[in-house]
Amino acid sequence: MDGAERLRGGPAAVVRDPQLFEEFYRRHVDAVMRFVARRVDDPHTAADLTAEIFLAVLDSAHSYRPRLGSETAWLYGIARNVVSSERRRVAREAERDLRFSGRRLLEADDILRIEDRLDAESPGRRVLAALARLPEGERAVMELIAVDQLTVTEAAAALGIRQVTARVRLHRARKALREEADSKAAATNSATVQASSPGAGTPDASLLNVAGGEA
Numbered sequence: 001m002d003g004a005e006r007l008r009g010g011p012a013a014v015v016r017d018p019q020l021f022e023e024f025y026r027r028h029v030d031a032v033m034r035f036v037a038r039r040v041d042d043p044h045t046a047a048d049l050t051a052e053i054f055l056a057v058l059d060s061a062h063s064y065r066p067r068l069g070s071e072t073a074w075l076y077g078i079a080r081n082v083v084s085s086e087r088r089r090v091a092r093e094a095e096r097d098l099r100f101s102g103r104r105l106l107e108a109d110d111i112l113r114i115e116d117r118l119d120a121e122s123p124g125r126r127v128l129a130a131l132a133r134l135p136e137g138e139r140a141v142m143e144l145i146a147v148d149q150l151t152v153t154e155a156a157a158a159l160g161i162r163q164v165t166a167r168v169r170l171h172r173a174r175k176a177l178r179e180e181a182d183s184k185a186a187a188t189n190s191a192t193v194q195a196s197s198p199g200a201g202t203p204d205a206s207l208l209n210v211a212g213g214e215a
Contacts, residue, residue, distance in 0.1 A: 011061035011071065024071075025054055031072050033117055035079050038124035038147060043114035049086055053079045065157075073154030076144060080158065130177070138173040141166050 014021040029050065036049045056078050064074050124147050131139045131146075144155040156166035 010066070011057060011064040011074070015058055015061045021058075024057070028072065028075055029054075032075055032079060033114075034121060035076055035148060036083065037114075037117045037121035038128060039083050041118055041122075041125065043111045043118060045086070046114050046118065047110065049079075049082055052086075053082045056082055069150075069154040069157035073150050073158045076148055076150065076154075077158035077160070080140070080144075131173075133180075134173050134176060138169045138176070141169040142173040142177075145170060 011024070014024045032053055033046065033050050036046045036053070040046050040049065053075065057075070060078055064071070068074075127147050128143060131142055134142060140159055141155050144150045144158055145152065150158065152166050152170065153163055155170075156163045159166070
């Protein structure tokens with residue numbers, strides 16, 4: 001963890017001091033926005049969710065334990081809950097117009113800035129799509145490690161599970177992804193017509209990328 005996180009304005013302190021909250025926000029807003037941008041592709045939604053995550057910090061500050069991981073890892077745990085809640089909310093809505101009610105008003109420059117971030121994080125969204133078929137527990141660990149670049153220890157802390165559980169889930173996820181990539185390559189090679197086309201026989205790049213590392 002960065003020493004600056006320990007010295008000033010940790011989660012517990014920001015609840016009591018608006019200035020420390022602002023410092024905390026500035027320290028982490030880019031990382032949180034990147035996390036969100038890997039999971040949504042609309043600038044208004046990205047702005048709203050980022051704001052909600054920092055509001056949730058005020059309610060969850062008491063849960064932060066420095067020995068379990070960095071502030072960023074802890075924030076990602078909160079961010080996952082906020083994003084998941086938003087997805088459930090949208091899924092329950094019968095009228096899509098409800099998605100736009102009460103949204104923050106963004107200036108044109110804000111929209112352009114967030115759209116640039118969304119474009120930059122589009123590879124991450126493609127990788128997340130490649131993980132969609134994994135069981136929830138394995139997908140959650142794989143997302144945080146392969147996409148959000150947390151360590152196994154930090155991912156376990158973000159998800160509230162033991163490190164050994166995180167390692168087992170990571171092993172299973174990587175094995176499943178390698179098997180899927182191999183299966184797709186075999187199916188492509190077995191098709192005579194497809195075998196003569198460009199790129200035939202090449203396993204899915206997204207699957208191979210996230211399946212990398214020690215099993």
